[in-house]
Amino acid sequence: MKLSIITGALVALLTGIAIAAQSTMTSRVGGIIGDIRTGILINTMGGIAAGSLMLIWLLRDGPQAWKITPVVLGITALSGILGIFIVTGISFSLQRAGIAAGLASVILGQLALSFVIDALGVGGVEPIPISATRILGIVVSGFGVYLLLPKG
Numbered sequence: 001m002k003l004s005i006i007t008g009a010l011v012a013l014l015t016g017i018a019i020a021a022q023s024t025m026t027s028r029v030g031g032i033i034g035d036i037r038t039g040i041l042i043n044t045m046g047g048i049a050a051g052s053l054m055l056i057w058l059l060r061d062g063p064q065a066w067k068i069t070p071v072v073l074g075i076t077a078l079s080g081i082l083g084i085f086i087v088t089g090i091s092f093s094l095q096r097a098g099i100a101a102g103l104a105s106v107i108l109g110q111l112a113l114s115f116v117i118d119a120l121g122v123g124g125v126e127p128i129p130i131s132a133t134r135i136l137g138i139v140v141s142g143f144g145v146y147l148l149l150p151k152g
Contacts, residue, residue: 023090023106024099030091039088043080101148108145111138 030038057065094102114123115138121127128134 020099020103023094023103026087026091027094027099027102031095035088035091035095038091039084039086042087043084046083047080098148098150101145101150104141104145104148108138108141111141 026038026042029042033041090102090106093105096102097105115130115134117123118125118128119130
């Protein structure tokens with residue numbers, strides 16, 4: 001297996017750990033101040049941190065290093081709006097389904113859409129054909145989510 005694939009998988013694993021940690025904190029804060037306020041507050045705090053890093057980068061390398069086109073600006077704006085929905089949705093769902101079942105459901109949603117994106121080649125890479133094993137992977141993941149749901 002290529003080193004780049006292994007490195008990518010390890011970084012993805014660490015990212016998953018970070019998502020679980022952040023989601024747990026988001027769920028806790030959502031229980032205290034409400035889900036929508038949590039989504040807005042967390043994204044505001046992230047925006048302040050990202051804005052500070054962007055300012056440092058701009059001062060160091062100049063604006064030409066960013067190469068921000070209107071298309072890039074539109075995509076990132078949409079992504080930011082989705083980020084608010086994601087944090088709010090995690091705050092809402094994890095309080096009700098539990099951390100494991102909630103995050104497994106989030107991952108299942110990511111898998112399902114990613115499956116379609118891969119098949120269409122929309123993600124900027126060569127299309128990955130739909131196969132019985134890939135479909136089975138989604139079905140098994142769905143069954144795993146079902147098993148993790150609290151029964152009661």
